[in-house]
Amino acid sequence: MSKPSSFSLRGRKALVAIKDERDLSIVRRQLERLGIDVRSWEPGHGIEPHADIVLIDDEFLPLNSTIEHIFHGGVPVVALLGTETPSRLKLLLELDPASFLVKPLRSAGIYAALVMAFERNGRTNELKEQISKLEQRLRSRRIVLAAVLQVMHLHSVAEPEAFALIRRAAMERRKTIEEISAEITARGSSPRAAG
């Protein structure tokens, strides 16, 4: 099965918070053309539990805490700018928007802003995952070092050879170097005997 076109947005759900009726109707029309399911939100109303993307008007900022959570759930945000003053931009930046549109809106630009927001969000999520993996590995460096020292001591080998032994053991048992190292240090044993 091939990957679906990343430029087709059909079937996605958008939560739209736009104050001006004309802007709202332009967004609604354009999103419907793209096959996107549109839910509108106004202050004081409940919030849709699930949305794939949020378009928010700077007129609604700052947000109250009851709905703020939706902007911190990894959903891409498209900001609608009425003014470029730093005070307004500062409020918007808190929502970490993935792209933006300048009001008054026209149909041109909306599709590009959405594609860019989805793409930016996808890449940001990938980066976040990569960073958390790297942080995990960084934390376990201490354990790997302890395991290398232990193997050097037990087998009277130099550091490169000790590390090679640990890596081979990890490969043979289909585990990460960090996991094998944790086992070695926990049991005080050599790589082969570990586990």
Add this chain to the structure above:
Amino acid sequence: MTKPSIPVGILCSQSGPYQAMGREILKSALMAVDEINASPDFDFALTAHVRDPRGIIAEYHTACDDLIRNTEVNHLIGCYTSASRKQVLPIVERTDRLLWYPARYEGFECSDNVIYVGASPNHNVLPLVRFVLDNISRHIFCVGSNYVWTWETNRVTRELVTAAQGSILAERLLELGESAVEHIVSEIVRRKPPVVFNTLVGSSSYDFIRAFHSATTAAGLDIPMLSCSLCEPELKIVGPASAGCITSSAWFESIRLPENRAFVARWKARHGEGSSPSVDGQSAYVAVYLLARAIQRAGTADIDEVRRAAVGYRYNSPQGPVWIDGETNHCVLTPRLAVSNAQEQFDIFWEAAAPVKPDPYLSQLDVAVLPSRNEALPNAPHLRIVK
């Protein structure tokens, strides 16, 4: 009694790299204007104010501005390339005028101030590529002019071909108006691709088709060529080398509808037995009629009322029934496939069973669910002669 006059602007380049196409659009638009002015069905006359931006992008902006300021038109017909339309767009949006755009284009635009009368990408690229995948090959050699029409057509082609486990063998681009085509033709003769997709426009395309025909004939090769834009006046410009090109279009001169026969007969009476309208010219003719009928129904040239009156109103045009889809401002029309013959005409071998809704953002295209080759393609064109 003279009928009250309504001014309309016509923006067509009559010189520059795509002058042939611009002239055809102008000729057909003026023919429609004259017919409407002579017809008792319309209680007004259209006064055409023609401007020639000479194929120079910046001049579209100036000409459009001049038409709106000095002739007070509410409606403009014209533009050919997307670059020219994008020049005019900010002015028509700012001044709230309506541009009736006749050319087929690559989609991904939906202005409320434009009526897109030509084919959308789901009308032209999709049926052509699906036909090729189903009947010729999954491996396509692309050659085109280096601008947005080719880039986007190739992007869609690549998605469809890749989903069918095929490949784009090459993507060769030439600048608009470029005539040095020999290196690409030599590469084709050397690599012998199963099919060549030509998205060149204007003189580059004519030079390429002639060179391709003579080189492949000399090498004893029979490589089919595809096009989404080739039209009858171009077949006449290119000459005998133009035969055998598989072309996707909503209009061909050979459509056997009474409305089309009458249209072609009127055209030939006006421009000579040996001449032919072009697809975009026919589309400009349709645009003028859609506009005039909407003005007649609305009782005014006011753009909001004209738009309201125009949407959904079915017009039995030369290409068959056409109407404007209110969701997208693009036209519902009937896609067709044909192959060019030695008489500089097209033999139509497939047409959609019914007019097809425009999908300018290809939002209904899901390449993941397209069946791969050798499986049944429910909506795919199959070879048959359309009488």
